[in-house]
Amino acid sequence: INIPGHSYHLVDPSPWPFSGSLGALATTVGGVMYMHPFQGGATLLSLGLIFILYTMFVWWRDVLRESTLEGYHTKAVQLGPRYGSILFIVSEVMFLFAFFWASSHSSLAPTVEIGGIWPPKGIGVLDPWEIPFLNTPILPSSGAAVTWAHHAILAGKEKRAVYALVATVSLALVSTGFQGMEYYQAPSTISDSIYGSTFF
Structure with missing residues (x-):
């Protein structure tokens, strides 16, 4: 549906928001059933996650087709995902700030x-x-590596960009592994007062 006179793309009716909602519902109910050992909880949780992944795949496929093959993503339309990414990062910063505030307080x-x-x-x-x-030091190093990759891409140096991205992913995996070891070895749990709830 395109109406002349504005630079926005009005999308056709899509089943993907509804299917994503069904996947989210199945994941939530399956997760609760799994944590309170109900029969079939793990199956419903797995099906919900698979349904969400399928919805993400087909929805992004449609978005890519609309933007590249059909050419509907004008400059105004391209601002939407950019603002969405910026708002997501800002919300993550605020989320982490709340945890640091709770811990410091x-x-x-x-x-x-x-x-x-x-x-x-x-x-x-x-x-x-x-x-x-x-x-x-590992977490900031992965941030430095992704910045290196970004600058290499801007300079047109593909080989360096690949090295930097491999370094970024490797450092992120090492950091996540250390974090998992830390959580596994922690003598406290999430229910151990304010310390446990802010740590986990």
Whole structure:
């Protein structure tokens, strides 16, 4: 559907929002059933995730077809995904800021409910000079590597861009592995007062 007089693309009716909603519902219900050992919970969770992945594939296929083959993505239309990406990154920053605020507030001014001390009494903590110390430089290094890849792409140096992207993904996998080890070895759980809930 295209009406002359504006630079936006009005999309045709699509089944993908509805199918994505069904996949999200199946994933949510299946996840709850799986965590409260109901029979069929794992199956429903898996089917929901597969349905979401299928919906993502076919929806993005349609978007790519509309933008490249059909040429509907004008400059005004291209701003939408860019603004969406920027807003997503801003929301992630705000989300992390909330966790850092909760952790700082609880550690710098511990309340009477947790004994007035930080970490709360009876909570096992990780040694900051082990895995956290190793993981701290790895995460910014992956950010530096992706910046290197970006500059290499802008300069037209494909080989360097590939090396930089491989370094980025490798560092991200190492960082995620260390984080998983840290969570696995942590002596506390998510239900261990404010410390556990902000850590996990």
